[in-house]
Structure formats: structure tokens, C-alpha cells
Amino acid sequence: MTAFLSSYADHVADLAARGLHRRLPPPSGQWLADFSSNDYLGLSRHPEVLAAARDAVAQYGTGATGSRLLSGNLDLYEAFEARIAQDKHAESALILGSGYQTNATVLAALINAKVLGAEPLVFTDRLNHASLHHAFKVAEVRQIRFRHADLTHLTELLDKHAHSDQPKFIVAESVFGMDGDCIDVAGLVSLAQAHQAMLYLDEAHATGVLGERGYGLTADQGGRVDVAMGTFSKALGGSGAYIACKQVVKDYLINTCTGFIYSTALSPMVVAAMHKAWTLLPALDAERQRLQAMAADVRTRLHAMGLDTGLSTTHIVPVILGDERRTLQARDQLQARGINVSAVRPPTVPPNTARLRMAFGSHHTPEQIDALIEALRDV
Ligand SMILES: Cc1ncc(COP(=O)(O)O)c(C=O)c1O
Structure with missing residues (x-):
């Protein structure tokens, strides 16, 4: 084995020690609700x-x-x-x-x-x-x-x-x-x-x-x-x-x-x-309106729970937790309930602003939104 390969391993271990390690999520398609996808209008299956x-x-x-x-x-x-x-x-x-x-x-x-x-x-x-x-x-x-x-x-x-x-x-x-x-x-x-x-x-x-x-x-x-x-x-x-x-x-x-x-x-x-x-x-004006109304409703419900959605005004809604480990833990707990959201950490976002990122799609149902809110409340 080439000697410097251990440098890569050390680097990854260092990221893990700082709560910044990335791993590939489980293959998608098995979720009760997936809020990590950018398929905002569901067109990937139109x-x-x-x-x-x-x-x-x-x-x-x-x-x-x-x-x-x-x-x-x-x-x-x-x-x-x-x-x-x-x-x-x-x-x-x-x-x-x-x-x-x-x-x-x-x-x-x-x-x-x-x-x-x-x-x-x-x-x-x-x-x-x-x-x-x-x-x-x-x-x-x-x-x-x-x-x-x-x-x-x-x-x-x-x-x-x-x-x-x-x-x-x-x-x-x-x-x-x-x-x-x-x-x-x-x-x-x-x-x-x-x-x-x-x-x-x-x-x-x-x-x-x-x-x-x-x-x-x-x-x-x-x-x-x-x-x-x-x-x-x-x-x-x-x-x-x-x-x-x-x-x-x-x-x-x-x-x-x-x-x-x-x-x-x-x-x-x-x-x-x-x-x-x-x-x-x-032709998708109604879908766009539904999408923005859905995100606005989610923001209102998250604020009522005391959660910080940062600057969001669109279909992308973060919940800013700050701490990297806490963010990963929350993501894992949500995934265990079949709800997929992204955990976004530095350097993708500035230090101390680690967050769960939810992206809404016009295809999400009210039941899926309710399940998300309930899971976030418990987590
Ligand atoms: C703002 C912005 N620009 C560019 C890209 C890259 O686009 P693509 O995924 O098509 O490479 C992304 C996607 O991650 C993005 O969020």
C-alpha cells in the first residue's frame, strides 16, 4: 500500500473527530417522505x-x-x-x-x-x-x-x-x-x-x-x-x-x-x-403557488416550535441548529422515522450554522408535511 494513503485516512479521521465526516446516505426511494431532493416540481417523473x-x-x-x-x-x-x-x-x-x-x-x-x-x-x-x-x-x-x-x-x-x-x-x-x-x-x-x-x-x-x-x-x-x-x-x-x-x-x-x-x-x-x-x-403556476404556500406554512409551524429557519422565504427551509453533532443526530433520528432531510455542515455553510435543510416539492402531501413537523417536534 502506498505510504501516503494513510494521510487520506488521517484526514477523514480528523473530520470525523470534528463531526464533519460525510457518508453516502442509504439509497433513496425508501422514505416515507423525502425532503432532501431538489425535484421541486416532481418533473423527474413527469x-x-x-x-x-x-x-x-x-x-x-x-x-x-x-x-x-x-x-x-x-x-x-x-x-x-x-x-x-x-x-x-x-x-x-x-x-x-x-x-x-x-x-x-x-x-x-x-x-x-x-x-x-x-x-x-x-x-x-x-x-x-x-x-x-x-x-x-x-x-x-x-x-x-x-x-x-x-x-x-x-x-x-x-x-x-x-x-x-x-x-x-x-x-x-x-x-x-x-x-x-x-x-x-x-x-x-x-x-x-x-x-x-x-x-x-x-x-x-x-x-x-x-x-x-x-x-x-x-x-x-x-x-x-x-x-x-x-x-x-x-x-x-x-x-x-x-x-x-x-x-x-x-x-x-x-x-x-x-x-x-x-x-x-x-x-x-x-x-x-x-x-x-x-x-x-x-403551465405550472398552480404547483409553484402550492409549493411556496407549503413552505410558508412549514416556517410558521417551525417558528411556533421555537425553531430558527434563518433567512428562508422560499421552498428551501433550513432549521439552523448550530452544532454539527446535534445536527447529525437530528438527521439520523428523522431518517430512522423514514423522513429524509439533509444535514448541512461547514464548510458548505459558515461555522456554527450547521442545519437541517428541507427542500419542498409540489408533490409533497399534507400528511408528509404533518409527519415531518411531528418528527421535528419529537427530535
Ligand atoms: C447554487 C448552485 N449552483 C450550482 C450547483 C451545481 O449544480 P449541478 O448539481 O448541476 O452540478 C448547485 C447544486 O448543488 C447549486 O446549489
Whole structure:
């Protein structure tokens, strides 16, 4: 055995000693109620989505067989990108393999100091997702962090650098995945325009659930968000991701974005299924309303029990417990009762804010919600 393997074992043992050890949960599908899934609209099992996947397999086979720049550029991708661009009020759109890949490689390409001719100034929300941080590491760009969703703080930081002619970027999520709160997207658009900054917003948790016809909070801004990124892996029930942007940005990325160039295109069955799920979104207003009403009701009931749901205003509701071990214990006790919730600990969330994370879906029943509340009360 290679001697340094013990270093990995020591590292994992150290995490376990600090209550930060991660393990794979039991295979899903056996729960009385599952609140850990991001299938917010239940589209992963929608009959029309399944049929679209089946038809695409029959027509195109299982895989794209290559990068989009080689053998993988099927008509399916271009048709879906045109539809995304239209619904996001953007000039164009580009599809990539996953949300992580998109943030890590699209954003890294956009903030490339060599291409820009100067080190960019990148203003970022403190609670941005790990995939966005990955981009800053790859691009070796120092972040200028603003307090979470605090546009007053962002304004102060932008004002401080107002006389700099370095290119400016503002990077945030529209709905934060671990807190379930929204940022003021219209406010960000105004700030970006006033400071001639490029605005990059991650709509992973808003796509399908919020905004005009379910197309995310940036859709409400009529194309004024420079780069709107979103995933198909949450409310659309599949996998993959998109950005909506100017045509020049798309052309640049096709030529420079490593995650696009050096990766096999998404499987045609996934693209066909996600295109179908995307076109179903405008008809799902009632589901979206039910989802938000359900989450609001849960928050009210949790508050009545003295539990802290943090900043949540959406379908994602955390119960912030603070202590890592206590959070794990609570998660395990809930799972033992057939109720699956996620235990989220640092470094995914800031120190001392470990939490149970519940994500609601329009398919959850009142009985499942009652079972969750009862179990949380006992735990
Ligand atoms: C805000 C945010 N961005 C990006 C991602 C990554 O998306 P994907 O799961 O498609 O890689 C996630 C999912 O974990 C997320 O929550």
C-alpha cells in the first residue's frame, strides 16, 4: 500500500473527530417522505418528460458521442438553446454538462485577466456556492466579498473602487441553496449598470420555481442580467445546466471555456427530456403557488416550535441548529422515522450554522408535511 494513503485516512479521521465526516446516505426511494431532493416540481417523473427521453434514445442512442465541437452537436441542443434564450430574453444560450462544471469553467473563462487585459475586480456574495469559488481559484482572482445579500455593503465596495478602470464583475445566486432566501435581482441590475460591471447570477434554485412563467428571477429583468446561469438538476428533475447571455459571450465561451470544449456533450436523452420539462414550466403556476404556500406554512409551524429557519422565504427551509453533532443526530433520528432531510455542515455553510435543510416539492402531501413537523417536534 502506498505510504501516503494513510494521510487520506488521517484526514477523514480528523473530520470525523470534528463531526464533519460525510457518508453516502442509504439509497433513496425508501422514505416515507423525502425532503432532501431538489425535484421541486416532481418533473423527474413527469410522463411527458419520460416520453421525450425515450423518443430521444430511440432516435439518437444513449450518448452524444463527442464534444459539441466534434461529433456531439445535435439539432436537439441548438433547438433547446434557442428556446432558453427566448424565455430568458437573452440573445443566446449555451448548455453544459452540469451546474458545477458551468460555474467553475464559464466564470473562470469570463474573468480571465489575460483576455481582459487587467486583473478583474470580482464582487461576490459571502454565501456563494462552491462551484463559483472554484472559478475564482482557477482564475487566481481575489474575491471582494460583500455581506450576504447586502446591497448596501456591495454599493460601498463598488463606490470604493469607482475610479478603478479594472473590469468589474458581480457574482451571486438569485436564490441561495442553503438558506432559501432571494437576493434583490433588480437592485443588482441597477448597481451593475451604474458601475459598468458584468452581472453573473446563478439561478440553480430559482429555475422552474420563481420568476416570470417559472423561468427564474432573472427572466423578470428582460435580459438585463449579463449572464444568467441555471441548472436542469433541480426543478427540471434531470441534469445539465445553461447560461443565457449575449451572442458574443457565447462565441467567446465556445472558443475558451474548458468545460465546454473538453467535455462530451450531454446525452441527447437528457437534453430532450430537459427541453420538454422546460416547455412545461409556464403551465405550472398552480404547483409553484402550492409549493411556496407549503413552505410558508412549514416556517410558521417551525417558528411556533421555537425553531430558527434563518433567512428562508422560499421552498428551501433550513432549521439552523448550530452544532454539527446535534445536527447529525437530528438527521439520523428523522431518517430512522423514514423522513429524509439533509444535514448541512461547514464548510458548505459558515461555522456554527450547521442545519437541517428541507427542500419542498409540489408533490409533497399534507400528511408528509404533518409527519415531518411531528418528527421535528419529537427530535
Ligand atoms: C447554487 C448552485 N449552483 C450550482 C450547483 C451545481 O449544480 P449541478 O448539481 O448541476 O452540478 C448547485 C447544486 O448543488 C447549486 O446549489
